[in-house]
Amino acid sequence: MRENNIQNKIINATKWSSITEISAKLVSPITNMILARILVPEAFGIVATITMIISFVDMFTDSGFQKYLVQHEFKDEKDKHDNANIAFWTNFGISLLLLGIIYIFREQIATLVGNPGLGNVIAIACLQLPITSFSSIQMALYQRDFDFKTLFLVRIISTFIPFVVTIPLALLGFSYWALIIGTICIQLSNALILTIKSKWKPKLFYSMRIFKEMFSFSIWSLIEAISIWLTIWVDAFIIGNTLSEYYLGLYKTSTTMVNALMALITSATVPVLFSTLSRLQKNDSQFNHVFLKIQRLVSIFVFPLGVGVYLYSDLATKLLLGSQWSEASSVIGIWALTSSIMIVFGSYCSEVYRAKGRPKLSLLAQVLHLIVLVPTIIISAKYGFWVLVYARSWIRLQILLIHFIIMKFSIGIPIFKTIWSVFPTAVSALFMLFLGYVLQQMNEGILWSVVSIIICALFYFTILLFFPNMRSEIYKIGKRIISKV
Template sequence: MEKVKDKVIQKSICWSGLGEIGAKLIMPVSVMILARILKPEDFGILAICNMLIFFADIITDAGFGKYIVQADFADEKEQDSAANVAFWSHAILSLLIWVGIAANRTMIAELLGSEEYAEVITVASFQLIIMSLISTQMGILRRQFEFKKLFVVRICTVLVPLVITVPLAFWLRSYWALVIGNICGYSVSAFILFLLSTWRPKLSYSWCVLKKMFSFSFWSLCEGLAHWMIFWVDTFIITQAYSSYYVGLYKNSTAMVISIVGMITASMSPVLLAVLSRMKSDKDMYSTFLHIEKLVMYVLFPICIMMFFYRDLITIILFGENWMEAANIIGAWILMMMISVVIYSFPAEVFKSQGMPKYLFFYQLIYLLCLIPICIYASRIGFWEFVYTRVACISIQFLLFILFSKKILHWNVKPFLFNLIYPALLALFVMLLCVLIYRDSYNLVECILSGIVVFLLTLGIMYLFLRKDIRISLDKIGKKKIVMR
């Protein structure tokens, strides 16, 4: 079932990007309102619930969603059989784990910080069952490069907080508004995917297919758990060391940074995995990866540098003056995420696409073995020492990237480093502009105007000096044909 598609990368990036940009334009409006209604403690309780939910979802998905995207199937029948196994395995495991959470809710709540969280954890975890209905269909749509349909799902889903969560927050004035809003959001996603997807689960299950899938999915499961730990272990450490106020302050700030950076990366990562999965034996795979990453860096680096300098303004606009402590967390994390996307998030998609989640897991495991003791030690010194130490650990990730890219992916690191030169120069130029133009002022209008000036000057420099380089990468990607298997 081979089929060649032209300009599939450009079209996929376009629709995926529109979905994320649209979502990230809508989501801050909800956050701005909710942060002024609810307390940091409420967001802290939601963060604790989400930490458990996303951990359980990785186990229940077991890497099957990634297998659907990455694997090469002989025909539609084989793909349909794998999709059925993935769907029913995810759904049954989700139901069993939710029952287990409900039965042991008091013990789990005590482990996560307080017995009073027992009921909210039980209710919030119900979204596990809803999430199990989404994973397989999203995998199939990504595999088929149906990012236009995923755009519709993404936009409709992010409208839920505005329509449901915000009114509930005015009424309830508690974390229950956030919990109910999350459940409603995933329910909307499941309903829209059912309408847009042509695939439907059938009452069939093949143990032979399960065995074949699990050989890939086991390491993918391990990789998913390790990835979860990288982004949640710090929250767990804070939960044990500090009050829910600091948990909410830290997690809501970092979640906002991840959300803003995700406007760029989340639009590219699914496309990158789908594209590179179809290019396993293509000699131009590395070159295609570099061109895609360069385009991302041209957008990501200026945004992150500007966010660092204008972190106080961002905090006031998004959260309000009561959250000003969050500004330094946002500033530190935005610099870390700028580097992490380049040396971890995007290269991770290469490991997955090439069927090497085992090595990605080893990469993550080594990083965690360094990260956890360092963060525990820092948390005993103080909250802010913990924040800055967590960010500084990106240096460990950089060393691991160099090692694994050379030894496992057999990459020549020089092209990768050369690929960084122009985006890095652009970042330095933006930094210089911010130093010259930005003023640490509480005049909101003055700060916004200076930000607009920096943004326009950055666009001007990109047009005058980097237009040709950007065009070369766009042309290389546009000419690349993808063979669908």
């Protein structure tokens, strides 16, 4: 595949992926801002528990087939559609089986996750599991073909559903039911639109030979997904069992808001990166070049975003969540700072491993991280909520050391190159951190905070322009954006 062709596909895919994610992520915080002022933290804590269960079960219904459909090189369209059929019927069958198990043991599951008496709530919320089978496969096929324009329509419609379903129900006093019903409606909308628009439609076809071939790849993606789930949810599980729904709601809502903010950038680039690298898996030099380039471009925006939210976490909390969430400020600040480091140096590594057809490397990294993460959370929880928050936020950087080693010795991307690639943005962000701290000592008013944020942003990009390679990158980004508008 010629370099120009790849670059054009990346630019076009990134454009639509970016428009989709930015639109969704701009609207999503508005939804959360409204709901946070209507519902109490306990309601978000209950929904966080339900989300934890659904996300765990979802891993088994997907079985890693989505990644397989994006990454695998098929012989022709028929071969691709045959594999899609196997993936769909397997996902659908597993989702029905697991839904039945959840219904039978719903009360025991509710007690296990620290919410006794909410068994029926969990069972009803899990009705979305078989629905996602109708959208997950089509979504993978669109990503594979770089067709992010179609996904834009689906995502935008689902983004506005909370305004006509969730928020009205919350205002009527439905509490956590408003969030649950809204989520089910979103999944139903995604399934209907994607199934109608997709060129591929489910057919009554199944082949054990194809299933075995898919499963041999996907089993490692599934095991890796379980390890990632543990990394994401082990803290919520422990908080829900040892503390209270209030602290669980406070913690997960805060971290979710930060993740949504960061996802303005990452969600637009991860699908494009994986699809692109999967097509370049046989060309090492171009593969490495594309990875480092996207990592560098992402760091331009992620580093200052993380530093900015850390510096102005009080203002961010007031704007995003409201006065009843004042305790969330410290969680939002430290999580944003460590997230910016994690995203630049760690989040894209798993996509590299999978694009190379080596998901075992990602699993290895997650397992080595869990060995340190789980004991840290268990021990820190004994000393209270805030010790757990800070321990959890910083200990996750341990996985970066693991990724650096794996990327060097298994993928062939040197540690020095990875760090040097983002050196200008890291230095500029550090200078911005220092300036922001000084400006905060001058005045504590909201108006001054807004002014100082603008000063910090201008200062950051001014420092960045002192680096010749960054001047060139920023100029190219601006030129491409203008040409595509």
